[in-house]
Amino acid sequence: MTTSLAGLHSNYREELRDYRLLCSKAGGLTVIALVLMGVALDYVVYPAEQARFAIVRVLTSAAIGLALLSLYTKTGKRQVQVITFLWLLLPQAMISWMIYVTQGEESLFYAGLMLTIFAVGILFPSGYRQTLAFGLATVCLYYIACRAHPDGIRNPSKFQFQLILIFFCALASSIYTFFNEKGRFQLFRLKDELAHKNEQLARTNESLAQIKGQLLQQEKMAAIGTLSAGLLHEVNNPVNFCLMAIEIAMEEPQAQDSPSMLECLTDVKQGMQRIQHIVSDLKTFAYRKPGAAADDVPFLFEKALDSSTRLSAHELRGVKLTRELPGDTLVLGDEAAIIGVLINLFSNAALAMHKAGTVSPQIHVTAQWHDDRLHVNVRDNGPGIAAENLARVFEPFFTTREVGQGLGLGLSISYAVVERHGGTLFAESELGKWTAFNFDLPRVE
Secondary structure (H helix, E strand, C coil): CCCCHHHHHHHHHHHHHHHHHHHHHHHHHHHHHHHHHCHHHHHHHCHHHHHHHHHHHHHHHHHHHHHHHHCCCHHHHHCHHHHHHHHHHHHHHHHHHHHHHCCHHHCCCHHHHHHHHHHHHHHCCCCHHHHHHHHHHHHHHHHHHHHCCCCCCCCHHHHHHHHHHHHHHHHHHHHHHHHHHHHHHHHHHHHHHHHHHHHHHHHHHHHHHHHHHHHHHHHHHHHHHHHHHHHHHHCHHHHHHHHHHHHHHHHCHHHHHCHHHHHHHHHHHHHHHHHHHHHHHHHHHCCCCCCCCCCCEEEEHHHHHHHHHHHCCCCCCCCEEEEECCCCCEEEECHHHHHHHHHHHHHHHHHHHHHHCCCCCEEEEEEEEECCEEEEEEEECCCCCCHHHHCCCCCCCCCCCCCCCCCCCHHHHHHHHHHHCCCCCEEEEECCCEEEEEEEEEECC
16 A cells, blocks of 8 residues: 555655755755865956955855754754755855955856856755745845945846846746656655555565465375375274284283283284374364365364374474373364464474484473463473574574475464464574474364
8 A cells, every 4th residue: 555645745855854964965065165166266357356255255165064064963954954045045145245346247256146046956956945035035135236336237238137147047947946846756756656566565475475385285284184084994994903803812811821922912002002093183184175274163272282292203202292281271273273383383393402402302382271262382492593583483485494304384384374263373482492482272162
């Protein structure tokens, strides 16, 4: 959404104020140099007045310098237009005085007045009103200088011609400034629109990245679902037959009389039961339509935690996982998606701790009810996250892993999943000591 016209004008004035401040400082130094270099003109045109003119030029330059120094104060920065207008009148007043003390309308210095008028209109980002006011002030100064000349106006035609010429310069300069000002505003508006377009493009790219990540996740979920559906038929039945056979074998007299055989059968039974649990966990992902989000249904967070622990057992080898849960963990949401979030958090933590060589790696999961929401904290004692990366961990495609070891979409997708449940996923860390991820889920009404 583009900036409103009033806001655009406000931003334009603020930017223009800084630009005027810069131009006033640079222009002031240039004018001081030109005023002092004008002694060469005095030497050519009025050599008899050179000493007196040199003193006036130095005083004028000093006054302009003081005005420039005031621009470094807070008041000067706010009143940059007024101060610039005043110091620009100083060389005009100086030239008018030189006309007064020399030849009046016969003096060639009137050209300096016109040159300054055009310079102000072209080089300074002044408004057309200020430029017109500056031009009219110059006309008045020239009129006073010629009228107050000791010999009066000796050549009225020449005086009127030059006065009208100076006025035309003022008018032309203000017209040029008017269109120049409109052009500057149009350029600023285009820059503002371009900035907003870039922001929109950045947001669009971020949305596309999130959509891409979600599509990849949905494809993985669909693949897991297809695999799970197959496992339900291809694995569950043989496992059940094996368990029945093991139960029968354990009742045989030979097994009862042999402690070692009974122990072996018990181990086999526990292994088959573990397979049953894994298949049961994978049932959560079965029969889900690709690209379709599951309806929010009541489920036990504790059960989701058990499933995610078993499904990420390979990554959690050597990691001690503890929990501290309330008696009631019934929440509302997409159980499979929350299992995916927990698996991602466990896998990231385990990988970071293994990579850093953490001694006695641990993950502790706590959950507490606050305001009808279950607040979950997953904390590890790993290497932590650097401060410059902590604010970026949820950005799509941001990863600290080596190339080929991850797309950096896991936490971004997890953030979107938690957000879909009305909660927020955020990270805390102390570098070299611990990392914690927090999210919350709604209670079943």
